[in-house]
Amino acid sequence: MKNKNLPNGTRDEFGSQAEIKETIQMKLLTLFKNRGFQKLTTPALEYSDVFEPLSTDNYRPYQFLDEQGERLVLRPDLTLPVARVMSTTGVDLPVKWYYSGDVFRIKKRLSGSYNQTTQAGIEIIGYKGLKADWECLQVALSGCQQLQLKDVTVELSEAKFVDTVIKQLDLPEPTKASLKQALFDKDLSRYQSLWSPLVGTPFEKFLSEWPWLFGNFNQVIRVVETLPRATELESIIQDLIATKTFINRQFPNYQVTLDLSIRSPQSYYTGMAFRGFTGKSADYLFSGGRYDELLTNFQKVKVSAVGVAFDVDALVERADWPVNQQTTLIYFDSEQWQLAEKKLKEIPNSTLCLSQSLAAAKQLADNSNSVLLDLTESR
Numbered sequence: 001m002k003n004k005n006l007p008n009g010t011r012d013e014f015g016s017q018a019e020i021k022e023t024i025q026m027k028l029l030t031l032f033k034n035r036g037f038q039k040l041t042t043p044a045l046e047y048s049d050v051f052e053p054l055s056t057d058n059y060r061p062y063q064f065l066d067e068q069g070e071r072l073v074l075r076p077d078l079t080l081p082v083a084r085v086m087s088t089t090g091v092d093l094p095v096k097w098y099y100s101g102d103v104f105r106i107k108k109r110l111s112g113s114y115n116q117t118t119q120a121g122i123e124i125i126g127y128k129g130l131k132a133d134w135e136c137l138q139v140a141l142s143g144c145q146q147l148q149l150k151d152v153t154v155e156l157s158e159a160k161f162v163d164t165v166i167k168q169l170d171l172p173e174p175t176k177a178s179l180k181q182a183l184f185d186k187d188l189s190r191y192q193s194l195w196s197p198l199v200g201t202p203f204e205k206f207l208s209e210w211p212w213l214f215g216n217f218n219q220v221i222r223v224v225e226t227l228p229r230a231t232e233l234e235s236i237i238q239d240l241i242a243t244k245t246f247i248n249r250q251f252p253n254y255q256v257t258l259d260l261s262i263r264s265p266q267s268y269y270t271g272m273a274f275r276g277f278t279g280k281s282a283d284y285l286f287s288g289g290r291y292d293e294l295l296t297n298f299q300k301v302k303v304s305a306v307g308v309a310f311d312v313d314a315l316v317e318r319a320d321w322p323v324n325q326q327t328t329l330i331y332f333d334s335e336q337w338q339l340a341e342k343k344l345k346e347i348p349n350s351t352l353c354l355s356q357s358l359a360a361a362k363q364l365a366d367n368s369n370s371v372l373l374d375l376t377e378s379r
């Protein structure tokens with residue numbers, strides 16, 4: 001074999017890390033199942049059309065051609081396949097799905113992040129109201145609680161907010177588009193020059209602070225409240241405030257922040273979006289949001305939907321669990337297999353020692369810091 005290296009951004013997983021990952025995944029899947037969600041599995045390979053609504057700003061998909069020359073991709077997202085399933089299978093609505101699997105995203109070289117990562121998530125399809133968004137938050141934060149994560153911050157955002165504000169501004173359409181771009185890119189000098197014609201209007205205070213409109217929830221809302229009243233904006237603010245109150249009531253130990261100056265975490269979100277962080281790390285633990293238009297890409301009827309997915313690898317990194325518990329090695333003669341089997345059941349964290357001699361078993365026990373139980377001794 002010529003090339004024993006792994007492709008860029010991939011890795012092997014083994015030992016305690018792999019075990020922690022399995023435990024975390026199992027805990028999450030049990031949580032989803034116990035709340036009445038149904039399992040959905042989709043293939044890792046899909047036609048690239050399925051992912052058309054996905055913006056490729058941050059990552060690109062792996063692409064192939066099938067034998068008919070159709071473009072295939074390794075799925076870069078697990079929500080879009082759910083939308084495809086909904087449009088092709090005629091499943092009755094409403095429905096609550098759960099899933100876990102790997103997503104493949106070619107990230108920028110030297111970004112230090114992996115291109116194959118594991119997600120576990122839920123999608124709630126067919127409910128319009130805030131209750132479905134809150135169920136996603138409840139599940140996400142219960143998951144964090146079960147994994148004993150402390151210091152969790154939920155960052156709320158709203159996909160419609162930026163367009164709702166920009167729509168109200170008395171600026172030419174091309175300037176509005178450039179203003180939005182400059183805001184997202186945090187290109188401050190360009191941003192300032194683009195909104196300068198509105199100095200002296202009721203929008204001045206808000207526009208002067210918009211690029212910094214993230215962080216403390218109440219402070220951000222106070223700035224938003226300086227904007228001229230508009231019904232659409234009112235309902236966005238009311239929903240955000242109600243959601244913050246919900247999280248504070250259900251999870252008093254977790255923080256809630258608000259970011260109204262970012263690009264929506266996914267191009268297909270149409271409403272509230274939420275991400276969970278812990279400590280100072282910039283990697284999120286979970287990410288989700290409402291996507292009421294996505295299914296119209298696959299079918300004519302509009303269907304309301306909201307979901308959230310954990311980044312299982314990020315959870316593994318944060319998990320502060322004891323590893324390397326001491327194991328017991330059970331050494332036995334092959335005729336003693338039944339007795340060995342009995343001991344294996346009785347002794348927690350034990351494993352059969354398959355060495356052919358006691359000397360080899362002793363060495364293995366020394367090397368692996370295990371206790372040796374020698375069943376041949378009593379014969």
Ligand SMILES: N[C@@H](Cc1c[nH]c[nH+]1)C(=O)O
Nearest residue numbers: 079287288289307308309
């Ligand atoms: N698929 C989204 C997360 C999500 C699940 N449901 C809704 N959003 C992501 O990978 O960021």
